[in-house]
Amino acid sequence: MEGDGTRPVAARTDGTLGPRVRRIRKDLGMTLAEVSQATGISISAISKIENDQVSPTFANLMRLAEGLDIPLGRLVSIDSEDRSGSARMTVTRAGDAKYRTTQSYDIWALCTNIQHKRMMPMVERVRSRDPDSADGMISHSGEEFVFVLKGAVAVHTEHYEPVRLEEGDSLYMDSQMAHTYTTLSQEDAEILMVWLSPAAQSSSDNTRMVESLLNRKS
Amino acid sequence: MEGDGTRPVAARTDGTLGPRVRRIRKDLGMTLAEVSQATGISISAISKIENDQVSPTFANLMRLAEGLDIPLGRLVSIDSEDRSGSARMTVTRAGDAKYRTTQSYDIWALCTNIQHKRMMPMVERVRSRDPDSADGMISHSGEEFVFVLKGAVAVHTEHYEPVRLEEGDSLYMDSQMAHTYTTLSQEDAEILMVWLSPAAQSSSDNTRMVESLLNRKS
């Protein structure tokens, strides 16, 4: 092992983990010593991790996530807290939502122009009245929350009896369970839906997933 | 292999990573050799990882995620799809939400009785009209989505000019940015808010966090 010029070069990681860890630590206003205290990892090890001089073991990644109080998945995922440059807030006016339509729904996707967004909020007008002739039952990953803005809808699922939701009622479900919505009121009902994708790391991912979900009949 | 004390004992990881990796591999119908091929990790190493005999380095975790075609965050996160036993859906009627009040808001937490929930939906009546005399600017982790149900509100943040939101308008923000809401309309405004905690793994966690956020003045 001739040390003839061979620098560490820090190629043992993707080169973003370290800076990400440092950023999180700084955001929490902690010193290396405090993180060491909180995680049980030595100061030097943390320093090397932050400088991408080592590829930490899974064990230490877990301890790090624990001590920094951040889910491990967030810690290691590439998306990072790097909000630099991108907007941290976006507003969508009542009429300005991004519109699209399917066989059974009119959909207005809200707040589409913010990056690194994990929830996908949208307003939907439910046009179908028959669970079978509709787009059909849809099953996808993640969780969804529904709040009835206007009218009344029925929620059809594979495991429960249909549920009637009136204005102001809300529902939260594991969206892996196949489901569909139909209007029960005279006028087409309107619901506010927020979908959370477990896998989604970026806004563009989410948007793509929504598109594919809406296009498949199932 | 005499059990003369020194056995691996597999305490170098949390004990769930290995089985999880194996499960994913099996689901994909791949052999160790194929995964080795796809990831560049040796067969023996993968075997040891799957049996929790080693704590893989971050570098190998990345290669593994890449080769198994799964987001790294999903690969390492504990959460798992184990929804067995608990309810997969819950409904909250318009009048039945869990109520509480603070100096500036009346809050109805929605869908509180479902486990493993990551989004925290709530309806808030905004009573304050002065951003300074209110509960004060609040900064917390995560993201929040707001939809105005009734009236008009102003959103005050540390980085942006106050934004006026009318009925039907919506907003999405990185809630680490300090913020507060005030009513602009004659009648107290009502908003639907969905908060996503990055750390939250379970409903109870979320509820506790909401409580502490609401109680601190800051």
Add this chain to the structure above:
DNA sequence: CTGGCGGTTTTCTGATACGACAAATATACG
């Protein structure tokens, strides 16, 4: 200039993950 003093980086050494190979099982299938 000099000497603390937090905070961080580097150095040094023991512990351990990794890769390659081989032998021992385990599993699947005819």
Add this chain to the structure above:
DNA sequence: CGTATATTTGTCGTATCAGAAAACCGCCAG
């Protein structure tokens, strides 16, 4: 049963990670 395939286990050499301590780096006071 055999045979083929897949997986586990063990060994060895190397790469490299973790931790302790020393060195380093502003920064500030005297």
